Amino acid sequence: PFTVDTEQLKKAFKDFGKVLDAQVKVDHEGVSLGYGTVVFATRESATNAVRVMDRAKFNKREVAVEMIKADRL
Numbered sequence: 001p002f003t004v005d006t007e008q009l010k011k012a013f014k015d016f017g018k019v020l021d022a023q024v025k026v027d028h029e030g031v032s033l034g035y036g037t038v039v040f041a042t043r044e045s046a047t048n049a050v051r052v053m054d055r056a057k058f059n060k061r062e063v064a065v066e067m068i069k070a071d072r073l
Helices: 006-016 043-053
Strands: 019-026 032-040
Touching (some): 006 032, 032 043
Antiparallel strands (some): 019 032
8 A cells, every 4th residue: 555654564564574674665755656575584484475465455455465586685
C-alpha cells in the first residue's frame, strides 16, 4: 500500500527472520511508489516470507511478494 513507510515494511516482515534492510521506494518528492524491498539474513527467511505474504492482504491491499537473487552485501 502507498501509505506504508519503511518502518512499517520492516515490522511486517520481521517475524520471518532477521531483516538486514528494508526500504519503501519513493519518487524524487518522497512519495511512495507502492513497492519496496526487504533483505533477510537467510534464504530460508526470505522463502518463508514469500510463501506466507505473496497475495496476502497488507493494510487492506493484496500484495505481491517475490524473491530475487541478490549478491552479497
